[in-house]
Amino acid sequence: MHFKGFCLLSILMILALGNTSAQTSFGIRGGYSISRMSYLYELGRPSIRTSGIAAPTFSFVFEHFNNKNAGVQIELQYLTLGYTQESDLGETNQTELEYLKIPFLANFYAGKSGRFHIKIGPHIGYMINATDVLREFEDPTNLPTYGGANDDPNRFMYGLTGGAGLSKLFGKSTLEGDVRFSYEFGRPEGQDRIFDMNSTNIEITLTYLFQVAKTKLQK
Numbered sequence: 001m002h003f004k005g006f007c008l009l010s011i012l013m014i015l016a017l018g019n020t021s022a023q024t025s026f027g028i029r030g031g032y033s034i035s036r037m038s039y040l041y042e043l044g045r046p047s048i049r050t051s052g053i054a055a056p057t058f059s060f061v062f063e064h065f066n067n068k069n070a071g072v073q074i075e076l077q078y079l080t081l082g083y084t085q086e087s088d089l090g091e092t093n094q095t096e097l098e099y100l101k102i103p104f105l106a107n108f109y110a111g112k113s114g115r116f117h118i119k120i121g122p123h124i125g126y127m128i129n130a131t132d133v134l135r136e137f138e139d140p141t142n143l144p145t146y147g148g149a150n151d152d153p154n155r156f157m158y159g160l161t162g163g164a165g166l167s168k169l170f171g172k173s174t175l176e177g178d179v180r181f182s183y184e185f186g187r188p189e190g191q192d193r194i195f196d197m198n199s200t201n202i203e204i205t206l207t208y209l210f211q212v213a214k215t216k217l218q219k
Contacts, residue, residue: 022065023214025174030058031205035081039197041141050143053096055080063209069109073119077101081184081199083143091136095146097153097188101125103161113169119178120162127155127188144193154190159183163203176207 033056038049057079065071082096105121132147146153165178184199 022067022071023211024065025061025063025209025211027061027063027174027207027209028058029061029075029077029176029205029207030056031203033057033079033081033201033203035083035199035201037081037083037143037197037199039143040195042195045141045195048141050083050085053080053082053084053094055082055096057203057205059205059207061207061209063107065107071107073103073105073107075101075103075105077103077125079125079201081201085142087137087139089137092134093136093142094132094134095143096131096133097127097146098129098131099125099127099157101157105161109167115167115169116164117167117176117178118162118164119180121160123157123159123161123182125157127153127157130188143197144189144191146188152190153188154186155188157184157186159185167207172211174207174209174211176209177205178207179204 032054034052034054036050036052038047040047057077059075059077061073061075063071063073079099079101080096081099082094085093101123102125103121103123105119107117107119109115109117130146130153132145135145145151159182161180161182163178163180165176167174167176180203182201187197189197
C-alpha cells in the first residue's frame with residue numbers, strides 16, 4: 001500500500017509538467033525541521049512515541065512551470081531526523097540521523113504576484129551519518145543505537161511529502177514561505193532489533209528562487 005501511494009504521487013508530479021513551457025528557476029531553501037519517531041519494540045505491544053529532534057535544514061531547488069498554475073519542483077536537501085528518549089530518572093538517549101533527501105514535488109499555485117501554493121509528491125534519500133549524541137541508560141524496550149560500529153543501519157529512505165504556503169514575486173525573484181509534513185516508509189532499523197517503526201517530520205522554511213528562463217505559454 002505504501003509503494004502504491006508513492007507511485008501515484010510520482011505520476012501526479014509528471015502530469016503537472018503538461019505540454020507547454022513557462023519558466024525555470026533555481027534557488028535555495030532553508031529553515032528548521034522537527035522530527036519524531038514512534039515504534040513497536042515487539043508485536044502486540046502498544047506503540048511508543050519519542051520526543052523530537054529539531055535541527056536546521058537547507059536545500060538547493062529547481063522549479064519548472066509548464067502552465068500558469070502548475071509545475072514541478074526538485075530539491076537536493078540536507079535533513080536531520082532522529083529521536084530523544086528520557087527515563088523516569090531524567091536520563092536521556094538521543095540519536096541523530098543525517099540524510100541527503102530528494103523530494104519530487106508537484107506544485108499548484110493560485111494567484112498572481114502574491115500566491116498560495118500546495119506542493120505534494122514522493123521523496124527518496126540516503127543516510128550520510130548516524131550519531132548517538134547521548135546514551136545514558138539502557139532498557140530492552142528502548143530504541144537501539146544507530147551510530148555504533150556494529151549497528152549497520154538501513155540507509156535508504158523513501159516516503160511522501162506535502163505542504164502549503166505563500167509566495168511573492170519580485171520581478172524575476174520569488175520569495176516563498178511554507179510548512180511541510182513528511183512521512184517516512186523506510187526505516188533505519190536494519191537488524192530487526194525492534195518490530196516496527198516510523199518517522200514523521202515537519203519543516204518550516206523560506207525559499208528564494210531566481211528565474212533563469214521563460215517561454216511564452218502556448219494557447
